[in-house]
Amino acid sequence: MMVLGGRSLQLIYALLILLRMQTSVGFNSTTGDHEIKCIESERQALLAFKQSLVDEYGRFSTWGSEEEKKECCKWKGVQCSNRTGHVTMLTLFGLRGNLNPSLFELQHLVYLDLGVNNFNLSHIPESISSLNKIQHLDLNSCNLSGSLPSQLANLTSLQFLDLSYNEFNIKNLEWLSPLSDLQFLDLSDTDLSKVNNYWPEVINKLPHLSFLQLYRCNLSYDLPQSIPMINTSTSLAYLDLRVNNLSASTFQWLSKFNKSLVHLYLSYNSFQGLIPENVGHMTHLETLDLSGNQFGGIPKSSGNLCKLRYLALSHNNLIGMLPELISNLSGCLQLSLEELILGENKIKGPLPDMIKNFLSLRHLDFYDNQLSDNIPKWFWNLSSWAFHVNLSSNDLYGVLPNLSTTKFADSFGLEIDLSKNKLEGPLPVFPVDVTSINLAENSFSGSISSLCTITSGNLVFLDVSHNQLSGKLPDCMTRWTSLAILNLADNHFFGKIPSSIGSLSRLESLGLQNNNFSGEIPWALRNCSALQFLDLNYNSFSGIIPAWIGERLSSLNFLLLRSNNFSGDIPLQLCWLTNIMLLDLSNNNLSRSIPWCIHNLTALAQKENSARDHSFPIRIDADPGYDGRYVDKASVMWKGMERDYGNGNLKNLRIIDLSSNKLTGEIPVQTSALFELVQLNLSRNQLTGRIPSDIGQMGKLESLDLSQNQLSGHLPGSMSQLNFLSTLNLSYNNFSGRIPLSTQMQSFDASAFVGDPALCGLPLTPTCPGDEKSQSKPTDGGGKDNQEDSAEFWKSFKPGMELGAAIGFVGVLAVKFDHPWKHLCFQLFNNVRVRLSNLKDCLYLLVAAVGFLVREHVSRLGRKLRLFEPSVSS
Incomplete structure (x- = not known):
């Protein structure tokens, strides 16, 4: 069972407070046959508020001054009391401009939600104090700035307050003290370092507070030893203090809420040593997230948490044997725990039998430890409904059993990640409802025909890369209509790609590199219009590069066809790939000229980055930096060396590599318009003509390789403007004249210019012909x-x-x-x-x-x- 995240609970709290307000204040604009009329002064205040803003989503389409638009109670985002006609509720988003103080003339507002707008660093005006009836105030993610007005203390009816994700300069929190009715408070992503020594004391003065979120607020490393607990809230149920600088003294304060806390998030702080024993006294906890710290052990008192369903201890310093750690969790916790996350620690040993005692447990994450075991058969029968198993990055070995006969065989949404282990043998038969399979970087062998038993259409993720699998691909992909990620790279597959691949209309990433696939790129692949990543490197594909790649696969960010047997020309339609970030067609048999329309690859010419990671169904764990997305990986020739890129770095590259082909003609002058290009490799072709004179415009170019062509003429003087150039190879062409003078050009080794006998100047020669006769004036470089x-x-x-x-x-x-x-x-x-x-x-x-x-x-x-x-x- 998935534990609710912070945003989900925020919505629930907002809904509950809204329902409570509806019992006392009517929000309908009509009552029976009686229509409530808009109050003119409030209509004018709304229109004045509108004048300072740009409408991004048409929220103001019904607002206006015409006769038919005078009834402001009918405007989008506006609701009025069915008794008085006053505007009591305002909800707007997607606006851009200044926060006009006229808004706060609506003194009868009870509910104001302006979250997710852009108010251009406006300040909250002091006139906000006029909203003395406001109960719900949401200003999150509004690009507001400045100090918070002390007049916020006058909003004593507030129950819900969200000021998160802005640019406020907060020096104190004393304005919170009078808000005794406050139940929900979110100040996430706000620097509270200047009030560090006082924030717990202020929180203690809010007796009805039940939801507190202070994520990434730069809270203090140490809390005061003695904090007055007068009027301490006994209602605090949800507390999120992730990504701060808190230490062990925090638990002294938390102990005051032992009887109320239900959800506690303390990940990515500065905790060290053993988890305090008093954690076991928080008997109402259902969620405990302590990941991303330096905890070294689990106290036995944790077994007393009889209601705990989610326990995250990943990315800590847990050491020792897994059986010992699991034994410290024995007790009534075994009956309630549903999700146990111990990944990214230093835990050793086998999988202990006592895991069987956790009757409600899969979501089970032991990834990135030092576990060594032949996965026992009982492990696959832990529960009849467990849906997530992550044992990746360990030293597990052996052969997997037939998983279709296990107790989770009928489980919907099953996710299995056993990647980066030492498993071997054939792929097992999986349950028909499996959603995600990751068996990458093991030693599985044989065919993948057993995957054809997955027939429910729920499979979203399949990665069996870096194994020893072989044979032809079975023609059963019509059953995987939901598949988004398919990675079969680094195996021994051969033959043609079956036409059933065209059934994968939701496919976003396809990795087939480092196999022995042959034949043409299948026509059916044109139906996979959602593709963003296509890697066919190092195979034996042949034929032409299809024009429909540019026509139908317009979402492509990465197209890698290196080291195949493609022939013919580069189709002009590839210029339609306006989202392309990395285009690698190197080491083929392509001929004719480089398309003149290359400047239409706008993602390489404009600063906007359209590349994105792909949706990945694996559960979001405790790491706030992990957003549940899959990161593509690729082998890229970078500055003359082949390197593997992934972990989010791949999408930062801007590369065109057309090297080692039979291309002829000139380098298109339009190439100079690719201002965002970082690497250009056109080497080992038959190109002629000159380097484009405006190549200096490509200011972000770090690597340029034009070697082993038939290029000629002077090197453009604008090359001296390539200030980031760190790799250059112009060797074995027919260039002549003086090498332009710049910090970069003279810093390269002479080998970058060798094979061009008519070139002169540093670093090749100290002088150029005729320099001795013209020392009375500066030389012109011959151009x-x-x-x-x-x-x-x-x-x-x-x-x-x-x-x-x-x-x-x-x-x-x-x-x-x-x-x-x-x-x-x-x-x-x-x-x-x-x-x-x-x-x-x-x-x-x-x-x-x-x-x-x-x-x-x-x-x-x-x-x-x-x-x-x-x-x-x-």
Whole structure:
């Protein structure tokens, strides 16, 4: 049974309070045949509030000043009392603009919900005190800021208050003390560090408070030793203090609520050592989340928690043998516990028989420990309804039994994760209703035909990657109509992809890489229009790249076809993949030109990131950073090395790799419009022509490989603007002229330019031909761009003489120390975009700058000193 999360309970509390208010205040706009008329002053206040806002979702479509729109009690989001006609309830969302104080002229408001709006860092006005009848106030996620007005203390009828996820500057919580009727309080994601030593004392003064959420509030590391408990709430049932800096002293305060607490969340704080024994005195607890701390042991008193259904201790420092830890949970807890999460600890040993005594337990998570055991047969008969088993990342071994005959065979929504173990043998037969199967990174062998027994259509997730499975894929995928994730990578499958794959209309991620699949990409795959991730790398697929990939799979973020036998041209329709983040067509037999429409890959040209992780049905555990989503993994050629990416990093890449094909023609000038591209690899093709002159616009480029082509011409001067470039290979082409001067270009090894005999300049050669004859003026690099840059520099040189004097001093040091200062010299002049061929040119300009400055000052001293004036022309 799934324990309700914070947001679910928030909604329940809000509903209960709303129902209570409805018993005392009518919200209908009509009573029988009598229609309640809008009060004019309140209508004007609503219209004034509207004027400061932009409507994102049409909530104001019924608001207006026309005759037919005068009855504000009929407007969307507005409800009035059926007795007085006053506006008593206002619910609006999706608005953007300023929070107009006119809203607080609605002095009869009982219920105000403005959650999830954007009020542009507006402050809550002091006039909010006029809402002295308000019982429900929800301003969560509104982009509000500033200090909270002390006038909030006047809202003494408040029962529900949510100010979470804003930018408030809160220095004290004293305004909470008079709100004695408050039952629900959420200040999550608000910095309360300045009131750390006082917040428990203030909470103690709210006798009816039953729901308190202070998630990620930067609460203090230590609490005061003595906290007055006068008027302490005896109603506090839900307490969420996750992601703070609380320590063991917190439990002293919590002990005062032993008889009321039902749900307690303390994950990701600074707790250490043993879990305090007094936890066992909180006998009404149903949920206890202590994950993400440094607890080292479980007290025996935990077995006294007779009502506890959910216990999360993952990501702690639990050590020792699993049988010993489980024995500390023995007692009446064995009858109630439904979910036990002990993942990411240092627990060793076998799976103890005493787990059988937990009669209500699967949701069972022992992932990422050091368990070593041949999974016993009794384990699969723990319960007739257990639905979640996670034993991943351990040292479990052996062969799995026929799981279709176990007690959970009729369980709906069964999720099994045994990945990253040492299991072997054939895949078992699974129950027909299974929802999620993860057996990745084991040693299973044989075919996957046993999966064809899954016939209910509930299977959403299937990952059997990194095993030793083989054979052809069975043509039974028509039964998996709900499948969203299918990962068969790194096995020994062969043959063609069956046409039944077209039945997977909800498929988001398909990983078939590192197998021996052959034939063409099946036509039926065009029906999988929800695909975002498609990895066919390292197989034997052949034929053309279908145009329908661009036409029908428009949601693709990642398309990886590397190391296959695809031939023909790159279809223009691939330019329609506006969401693509990673396009890898390398190491095939593709020919003809690169599509000119490449700039239409807008996700590589615009800052908006459309890539997303895929829905994953595995239960959300105690980690607040884990949102129950599956992260795709892929092998990517990054800066010349093949690396595996996953864990959320993959979606941060922006890559086009068309290397090792037979592409011809020029690099499209439109390539320069891919401003967000991080890596471009066009190497080992037959490309001709020049590098696009505006390539410097690709300011985020970190890796550029154009090697082993037939490119020619000068290197564009704009390449000096690629400030993030850390990997460059232009070798074995026909480039000529001077290498542009920049911090990056001169930092590369000469091997980046080898095989281009007509190139000159650092780091290949110290000078270019003709430099010796033209030292009286800066060289132009042999190109028009460099001539323009040089002329622009000389035109603006004189106004910068004083700066030149400082640089000149650096030049003198460069003469003496040469190598360390040489690069600094080049960097300084690179900022004014001067193309310098060598150290001599750099020093010449430095000395010339000094000369200009000296002449300017010496001329003021008179005729005699002019005899010493240096000549710039010499």
